[in-house]
Amino acid sequence: MCDTCGCHALGKEGGSSGFTVDVHRSLLEANRKQAEGNRLHLERLGATALNLISSPGSGKTTLLEHTADALMPGFSMGVIEGDIETERDAERIRKKGIPAVQLTTGGACHLDAPLVHQGIHRLVEHAGRDNFDFVFIENVGNLVCPSTFDLGEHRRIVLVSVPEGSDKPAKYPATFERADLFLITKTDLLPYFDFSLAEARKEALEVNPDLEIIELSAVSGQGMADWIAWLRNLRN
Amino acid sequence: MCDTCGCHALGKEGGSSGFTVDVHRSLLEANRKQAEGNRLHLERLGATALNLISSPGSGKTTLLEHTADALMPGFSMGVIEGDIETERDAERIRKKGIPAVQLTTGGACHLDAPLVHQGIHRLVEHAGRDNFDFVFIENVGNLVCPSTFDLGEHRRIVLVSVPEGSDKPAKYPATFERADLFLITKTDLLPYFDFSLAEARKEALEVNPDLEIIELSAVSGQGMADWIAWLRNLRN
Numbered sequence: 015m016c017d018t019c020g021c022h023a024l025g026k027e028g029g030s031s032g033f034t035v036d037v038h039r040s041l042l043e044a045n046r047k048q049a050e051g052n053r054l055h056l057e058r059l060g061a062t063a064l065n066l067i068s069s070p071g072s073g074k075t076t077l078l079e080h081t082a083d084a085l086m087p088g089f090s091m092g093v094i095e096g097d098i099e100t101e102r103d104a105e106r107i108r109k110k111g112i113p114a115v116q117l118t119t120g121g122a123c124h125l126d127a128p129l130v131h132q133g134i135h136r137l138v139e140h141a142g143r144d145n146f147d148f149v150f151i152e153n154v155g156n157l158v159c160p161s162t163f164d165l166g167e168h169r170r171i172v173l174v175s176v177p178e179g180s181d182k183p184a185k186y187p188a189t190f191e192r193a194d195l196f197l198i199t200k201t202d203l204l205p206y207f208d209f210s211l212a213e214a215r216k217e218a219l220e221v222n223p224d225l226e227i228i229e230l231s232a233v234s235g236q237g238m239a240d241w242i243a244w245l246r247n248l249r250n
Numbered sequence: 251m252c253d254t255c256g257c258h259a260l261g262k263e264g265g266s267s268g269f270t271v272d273v274h275r276s277l278l279e280a281n282r283k284q285a286e287g288n289r290l291h292l293e294r295l296g297a298t299a300l301n302l303i304s305s306p307g308s309g310k311t312t313l314l315e316h317t318a319d320a321l322m323p324g325f326s327m328g329v330i331e332g333d334i335e336t337e338r339d340a341e342r343i344r345k346k347g348i349p350a351v352q353l354t355t356g357g358a359c360h361l362d363a364p365l366v367h368q369g370i371h372r373l374v375e376h377a378g379r380d381n382f383d384f385v386f387i388e389n390v391g392n393l394v395c396p397s398t399f400d401l402g403e404h405r406r407i408v409l410v411s412v413p414e415g416s417d418k419p420a421k422y423p424a425t426f427e428r429a430d431l432f433l434i435t436k437t438d439l440l441p442y443f444d445f446s447l448a449e450a451r452k453e454a455l456e457v458n459p460d461l462e463i464i465e466l467s468a469v470s471g472q473g474m475a476d477w478i479a480w481l482r483n484l485r486n
Contacts, residue, residue: 069305070393070422071414098394100420121424123359123394155421156394157306158334158359177413177436178307184336185306185391188357200413206442 045163048127052166055134061092061146062248065167067189070155072175073199073232075103077241078150080232082110084242089147089249094133096125096154103152113141124160125153131166147249157182161189169248175200180210183218190221195228195244202231281399284363288402291370297328297382298484301403303425306391308411309435309468311339313477314386316468318346320478325383325485330369332361332390339388349377360396361389367402383485393418397425405484411436416446419454426457431464431480438467 056063066074078093085091093114095103104116115136117129130151138144151167153160157174172193174182177200183190190196196218198211211229218225228244230237292299302310314329321327329350331339340352351372353365366387374380387403389396393410408429410418413436419426426432432454434447447465454461464480466473 069307069391069414070418071305071411097421099423100417102417102421123392154394155305156359156392158390158392159395175307175413177411177439178305181336181338182306185333185338187335203413203442206439 042162045127048131049164049166052127052131052134053168055131056149056166056168059134059138059144059146059149061149062169063149063151063165063167065151065153065160065165065170066173067153067157067160067170067193068155068173068175069157069178072155072173072178074152074155074173075106077173077197077199077230077232078107078112078152079110080238081150081242081245082107082112084238085148085245086111089246090145091148091150092137092141092146094130094137094149094151096129096152098122098154113137115140119154123154123156123158124163125151125165126163127165148245157186157189161192169194171195171197173197173199174214176203176207176209179208180214181217183214183221187221190218190225193222193225195226197241198227198229200231200233201229201236202234278398281363284367285400285402288363288367288370289404291367292385292402292404295370295374295380295382295385297385298405299385299387299401299403301387301389301396301401301406302409303389303393303396303406303429304391304409304411305393305414308391308409308414310388310391310409311342313409313433313435313466313468314343314348314388315346316474317386317478317481318343318348320474321384321481322347325482326381327384327386328373328377328382330366330373330385330387332365332388334358334390349373351376355390359390359392359394360399361387361401362399363401384481393422393425397428405430407431407433409433409435410450412439412443412445415443416450417453419450419457423457426454426461429458429461431462433477434463434465436467436469437465437472438470 068074091112093107093112095114095116098119101116104114107114115133117133151165170193172189215227228237228240230241304310327348329343329348331350331352334355337352340350343350351369353369387401406429408425451463464473464476466477
């Protein structure tokens with residue numbers, strides 16, 4: 015484990031004292047226990063919970079806006095937004111008529127299970143009801159650190175947008191290793207970027223052969239039906 | 251400070267024990283001392299060192315490729331590349347005839363000063379010389395965690411590319427607060443994205459009134475002259 019962060023792996027060229035490893039181990043163990051509690055809590059609400067992880071600006075909030083249009087009114091959803099600062103993403107989601115609460119970490123680079131537990135309580139209070147089909151948890155924009163922290167989700171989704179480049183699965187393997195679904199977003203931009211779908215798919219599957227992969231563009235609508243079908247399938 | 255990471259701030263809604271804060275404080279203090287050592291080391295090489303921080307896929311490596319074309323042969327440069335996995339970025343830079351070494355963190359979300367110290371030694375060995383005008387340090391793709399760690403650089407540069415969105419300075423204020431220069435990259439894509447240069451500039455300057463800002467596209471060349479002039483001015 016990284017000396018200075020809860021990240022999974024020790025830097026190959028770095029060092030680590032047993033002392034700090036013990037501290038992090040106990041923090042991660044506390045997180046794991048709270049995550050199990052969150053999962054039970056979410057199941058009591060009837061919810062399937064999804065943890066969305068990506069770099070800043072990969073289109074998580076835009077995807078949720080368009081997902082709301084496609085899922086409602088057949089399914090009920092709620093959103094827990096994570097950001098370092100600002101309430102903007104929750105405001106965007108609320109404009110779509112979806113209950114949404116904002117968690118601001120005040121500097122920290124990822125959501126953790128205790129913070130999400132507060133988010134679940136605030137979401138129920140804000141929505142004025144205690145059942146949801148889907149609870150989406152939009153993590154802090156960071157392709158690295160959130161992958162270490164179980165939040166109590168049922169499925170984990172990693173997003174990479176076309177402008178970021180197709181080399182991301184090879185460069186950030188731990189994030190892909192622990193994901194259930196890989197969304198390649200902003201595919202309407204493929205004509206303008208040197209992004210190889212074949213490379214992204216191949217290298218992601220090398221890291222995680224069980225990974226499901228969907229290509230989509232929330233703006234053009236391409237692939238959105240596959241994404242919505244994937245979500246609906248979780249409720250069957 | 252974040253309990254599970256060396257990040258600067260404690261989550262507003264989180265908790266922190268004095269015990270773990272002490273551990274992190276001592277790690278950051280060790281990093282600070284090594285960073286001072288790196289700065290002296292780099293100055294003995296005659297180098298101005300620049301720490302480039304951004305999300306994955308903001309165009310750091312592409313910018314360095316084009317910077318090499320514009321700076322050489324008048325100035326000498328070397329590059330220390332940081333990534334979690336893969337040697338790809340250093341290979342790209344070496345193809346431009348620039349000495350480059352790759353640091354792989356093996357999972358950790360940022361470079362730290364001890365790792366960069368190894369990078370300086372490896373760069374000198376690889377280049378077969380002990381003087382450089384510029385040493386560029388390309389940090390791990392992450393807009394959050396690298397901002398906490400002084401690497402021994404002389405200037406810190408934060409990049410946001412147009413596809414990421416103009417809300418990033420407000421959402422990631424600590425990174426902008428500690429930067430000297432803000433590069434808005436991939437401006438050739440402005441016609442295709444809802445990116446407000448005015449919003450990005452205004453909110454970045456609210457966080458850091460002394461921040462310099464340059465808009466550029468390495469691909470179209472727009473703004474590259476301003477960036478090269480900014481670099482040359484560091485050597486006057």
